[in-house]
Amino acid sequence: MAIALIPEALGLLLTPQNVMFICIGVVFGMIAGSIPGFTGTNTVAIALPFTLAMRPEIALVFMSAIYIGANYGGAIPAVLINTPGTAGATATVLDAYPMSQQGDASKALGISILASVIGGFLAALVILFLLGPIGEIAFLFTNREIFVLGLFGLAAVAAAIGDNVRKGLVSGFIGLLIAAMPVDPTTGQRRLDFGFFGLYDAVPFVPVVVGLFAISELFYLIDKRAISSDTDVKTTYRDILGGFRYVLSRPLSLLRASTLGLVIGSMPGAGTSVANFVSWAIAKTMSNDPDSFGEGNPDGVIASEGSNSAVTAGSLVPTLALGIPGSGTTAVMLAALLLHGIRPGPNLMQDFTLEANIIILSLLVGNVALLIFALGISKYLVRIVTLPTFMIVPAILVLTVIGSYAMRGSMFDVWFMFLFGMIGFVMRENDFSLIPLILGVILGPIIEGAFLRSMLISSNDPMYFFESTIAIILWIGVVFVLISQPVFTVIRGVLESRTDLF
C-alpha cells in the first residue's frame, strides 16, 4: 500500500537539506514565474541541469518546489500590473487587476496567495491517497499496454495542446524518430547518429528540453525592451491578511476551484491555461452576481488561483502513473525523473512508490513554504518585470549553456541545445506545439523498448497488440482522440451553415 510508505517518505523528505531546497525552489520558481512570458515550463527546464549533482529524491523535491513557486509567481504581475506571468494566471487578471485599480491590490494579492496555497494543498492531499489505487491499476500494464499507452499519450497531448491535432502528431512522431536515432537496442548497430559520438547510445534529452523551451523563448524576449514599466502599486500586509480572511470565508468556492483544477490537471495535455478559465467561467455562472465577474469580483481570483495551483498536483497523476504529462511543466518533470533513473509510466508505481510519495508530499510542504515566502516577498517581486530584457537574456543564455554542458561535460550537448532552440523557434512560428516533440524524445526509448519486447514475446505477431482488453480500450482511445477534433469541426461547420447558433 502506498499510504504505508508515507511515514518513511516524510522521514526522507523532512531533512534540513530538503527543506532548504524546497525553500530555494519555491523562491526561484516565484521569481521566474513572475516574469511574463517566462513560463513555469521554461523555469523548470532551466533548473533541470542544476539537479544533476543532487540525490534523486532531493532533485525531485527541488523540481516540485520550483513548479509550485512558478505556478504561483504568475499571479503577482497579474494582480499588480495587469500582466499574467504565466498562462495559468490569465483568468486571474480579469478580476485581480480591476481590484488593484479600485485600491484593493493588497487584498487581491492576499486572495491569490491563500487560494493558491490551499488549492494546491488540498489537491496534493487527495492525490496522496489516490497513489495506492493508481499503483494497483498500474500492475495490469505489460509491455504491450505500455506501447499502446505511449501512442495514446502522444495522441492525447497532440489533440489537447495546440489547435491542430495533425501538427501535434507530426511534432510527436518527429520526437519519436529523433529518439530512435541512436544504436539499435537489440543488436547495437548504429542507425543515424551523423557520426556524432554524443548521439551514439542515447539522445541527450536535457539539451533538447532546455533548447526547445528556454532558448526559443529568448528569441522573443530579446525583442522586448522591458516587460513592464508600471510598478506604481502600493501594498500593505494588513490588507494582504484581509485577503486571507476573505478566502477563508469562501470555503465552497475554493473547494470547487481546487476540485476543477485537480480533475482538469489529471487529463493528459490539459493544464493550468485550461483550468483557470474553466474554473473562472463556472464560478461566474454559479454566482448570484455574474455581472461583477471581470469587474473586480474577489471570487473570480479565488476561482482562477485555486484551480491553477490544484493543477500542479493533478497533472502529476498522468505524469507519474502513465508517463503522460498533464502540462508542459510536467513534460520537463518527466525528463527530470528519467535523469535520475526513475522511469515514468505504469512501472513507476510498482518500482518507485516511495519516490512517488516523496514527490506528492513535497507538494504539501512546498505549499506551506509558498505561503511563507509569498506573504514575505510577493510585493517586491513585481519589480522583476521592470528589469530590462537585455539583462535577462544574456543571463539565461549563459545559465543554459553551462547547464547543458554540466550533464555530460560535452560541448556537443551545448550545440545540440542551441540547435533545438532554433528548431523550437521555427516550430512556434509555424504553430507546431513543442510538448509532443519533447514527449516523443523522452518517451521514445520506453515505447520502443516495450514494442521490441512485445514483438519478441509474440514472435513478431502485430496482432498481439490487440489481444488484451486494456490495449483494445487504449486503441479505441487513440482512434477517438484522432477523430474527435475533425468530427467536431465538421459538425460545427454544418451547424454554422444551417443555424445562427455560432
Place this chain on the structure above:
Amino acid sequence: MQNDEEGENAPTKSTAYVAVVRLSFITAGFVLAGLYLESTYGRIRLNNLYYPYFVISMLLLFGVTVYIEEIYGLFGRSPDLDFTESMKVTLEKWKRPIGLVLIGTVYLFIIDLVGFFSSSALAMIALMLVGGSRDAKQIVGVTLLVLALVYLLFVRLMGLQPPEGMFI
C-alpha cells in the same frame, strides 16, 4: 505567432516565401526520415526496423496531410512583396533574434578557444549591446554578477569543470 502572417496594415509577403517558412519544419522532418531510411535500410535486419519504420510511416501520413493543408491555405493570396522583399521585411523584424543566433554561434565556437568564463563575458556584453544597453557600469555589473553566480553554483557547489581555453 506566425511571423509570416502579416498584420492588418502590413504588406502581404510573397507566397513562395510564406510557403518556405510554413513548410520548413515539416520538410526538415521528412529529410530526417529520408536520411534514416537511407542509413538503415538493407544494413540492419528488417525485424529490428519495424518500430522506426512504423514511426516514419506515421510521420509521413500526418505530415502529408499537414503539407496539403498548408499549401491549400496559400491559394488565393495576393502578395504585395516579392521573395527578396519579403525576406528583407522578416530580417528587419527579427534582427535582434538573428543577432542572438549569430552571437550564440560565435560564443559556442570560442568557448573551447578562450574558455567558458571569458567567452561568456564577451557574449553577455555583446548581447546587452544588441539588446540596446549603453550603460557601461550596468553591463559590467550584470556580467560579473551572473558569472559569479555561475561560478558559485556550478564550480563550487556542483564541482563542475567548465571548458577551459587560453584563459578561463
